[in-house]
Amino acid sequence: MSNQVIDKAESAILHTYNRFQVVFDRGEGVYLYDNTGKQYLDFASGIGVQSLGYGNEEYKQALKDQIDKLTHISNLYYSEPMAEAAAKVVKATGMNRVFFTNSGTEAIEGAIKAVRKYAWLKDGKHDHEIIAMNHSFHGRSMGALSITGNEKYQEPFKPMIGNVKFADFNDLDSVKALVNEKTCAIIMETIQGEGGIYPATEEFLKGVRKICDENDIFLVLDEIQCGMGRSGYMFAWQEYGVEPDIMTCAKALGCGVPVGAFVLNEKTAKGTLAPGDHGTTYGGNPFVCAAVSKVLDIFEKDKIVEHVKEVSVYLEGRLDELVKEYDFLETRRGKGFMQGLVVQGRPVGEIINKALENGLVIISAGSNVIRMLPPLVIEKEHVDEMIEKLKKSF
Ligand SMILES: *Cc1c(COP(=O)(O)O)cnc(C)c1O
Numbered sequence: 001m002s003n004q005v006i007d008k009a010e011s012a013i014l015h016t017y018n019r020f021q022v023v024f025d026r027g028e029g030v031y032l033y034d035n036t037g038k039q040y041l042d043f044a045s046g047i048g049v050q051s052l053g054y055g056n057e058e059y060k061q062a063l064k065d066q067i068d069k070l071t072h073i074s075n076l077y078y079s080e081p082m083a084e085a086a087a088k089v090v091k092a093t094g095m096n097r098v099f100f101t102n103s104g105t106e107a108i109e110g111a112i113k114a115v116r117k118y119a120w121l122k123d124g125k126h127d128h129e130i131i132a133m134n135h136s137f138h139g140r141s142m143g144a145l146s147i148t149g150n151e152k153y154q155e156p157f158k159p160m161i162g163n164v165k166f167a168d169f170n171d172l173d174s175v176k177a178l179v180n181e182k183t184c185a186i187i188m189e190t191i192q193g194e195g196g197i198y199p200a201t202e203e204f205l206k207g208v209r210k211i212c213d214e215n216d217i218f219l220v221l222d223e224i225q226c227g228m229g230r231s232g233y234m235f236a237w238q239e240y241g242v243e244p245d246i247m248t249c250a251k252a253l254g255c256g257v258p259v260g261a262f263v264l265n266e267k268t269a270k271g272t273l274a275p276g277d278h279g280t281t282y283g284g285n286p287f288v289c290a291a292v293s294k295v296l297d298i299f300e301k302d303k304i305v306e307h308v309k310e311v312s313v314y315l316e317g318r319l320d321e322l323v324k325e326y327d328f329l330e331t332r333r334g335k336g337f338m339q340g341l342v343v344q345g346r347p348v349g350e351i352i353n354k355a356l357e358n359g360l361v362i363i364s365a366g367s368n369v370i371r372m373l374p375p376l377v378i379e380k381e382h383v384d385e386m387i388e389k390l391k392k393s394f
Contacts, residue, residue: 005035020356027054030375030382032361043374043386044361048193048225048338051252052298053375059255059294066290074281081289088296089261092234093247097269098261100284100292104224104250105139107260111187111246112143112161114264114272115218119184121271122216128184133169135195135366136188138222147187149195169198172207179211185218186211190236193225196366197333197340202240209242218245218268224260225338228252229299229376232309232336239335252376255295259288304376312336315372315383322387326394333369337376340369354393360386 005023025035030053032040045051052059066081073079082100089098101107112130119128132138132147139145145153146160154160163182167174169192186208192198212219221244226236228249233239235247245268250260264272282288299305316332319339323329330342343351348364355362365371374382 020353022356029053029055030378038359040356040359040361041382041385041389042361043372043378044363045252045373045375046256047363048230048251048373050256051228051230051304051376052255052295053377056255056298058298059291062290062294063257063287066287069286071287072282072285074285075279075283079286079289081286081293082284085284085289085292085296088293089249089263092296092299093263094243095247095263096266098263099273099278100289101250101260101262101280102258102282102288103139104222104248104260105141105144106280106283107224107248107250107262108138108144108147108187108222109141110262110273110278111220111248112147112185113278114246114262114268115185115220117272117277118218118268127163127182129163129165129178129180129182131165131167131175131178131183131186133188133192134166135169135192135198136222137192137194138187138189138224169195170201170204172204172211175208175211179215179217183215183217185220187220187222189222189224189226190240191226191231191335191338193338193371194365196342196369197338197371199231199236199333199335200240205237205240205242212245220244220246220248222248224248224250225373226335228295229305229308230336230338230373232305232312234299234305236335253295254288254291257288257291259284259292302377308336308376311378311380311383312339314380315339315374318383318387322390334372337372337374337378339372340365341372343368343370351393355390358389358392360389360393362390 023035024032026033030042032042086098099110132149134149136149138148143161146164149166165178167178190200209219221237223235245265247263253259319332323332328344328346330344333340348368348370352362363371
């Protein structure tokens, strides 16, 4: 049966992914089921999206209720879900204003436009520069790709948008060397995800913030993957005591509906985008906002972030045991429920395929990292089950 589905999909869908040979049919809690009924423990969450797991009753009901009422009206009008969701995002971030998008990539595009607008208002010039990081990932559209530090992704699509320079993540001197009077923003992930799970060091993040403060440069933190509780903090930057001027968010923001956001502090909210500068047809429609609103309610009510903090200590302990036990595991990197195991001398893809065969969904990052982004509601017993299945796959 799965082959029929796969053949049908491959006969019609553009071949931009080499997909795993599995057809997922439904999800329940922290488990996925394929169309033969086989169960899989999910330690990937649809790439860090399904933070509440599958089938959360309250979440499902909120979406069903909103579908019955109203799903879309455009941004020419107000809706109650939009007002609710926006107020809750502002509260959760402690920032000033939010713009809802349909994806993480679009949140990045909005942030790029905001920083360029500010710089242009200041001196009327068009030569402003953005500093981004090597091994970063911000999305695949031309703007987001232009600040993504991955030559392979960029090469076929050049020219990129101009005036982007790349520094080395966690190397403050490499950032300082690129700063000049044209620099308008420094953009980076608080914890690099696709690049291989590299958390920013405190020294680096604080140092970058200082550079920004001293030179009227905006700090844009991409929290699309590491935000929304995944790091053990609601937003990863909150652990560092460093505030961004603009933050991007998506993936788990709607826990399965396509929604992203860029969130601005008071300075950037007042001094950048104004009516006429930016827009979206779908962005922040009542349906996705009902999801965002309910997600943030559930996070608060079920103390999701505290749960991550608690259970991730156990997860890290068990992963560290693996690193000691297996020679080909070089180290573990990560925070909270965003963890990477660095593999040496064995192809990561084979381990991930084996794991899938053994009923465990994990993904990769960079060229040699096993990446784990489990739903934030996993318990210790699920960690144990994952370890068992992973050992079997080794
Ligand atoms: C996934 C991701 C994006 C892109 O988000 P999309 O929703 O796929 O457009 C951008 N930045 C980071 C850090 C991501 O992990």
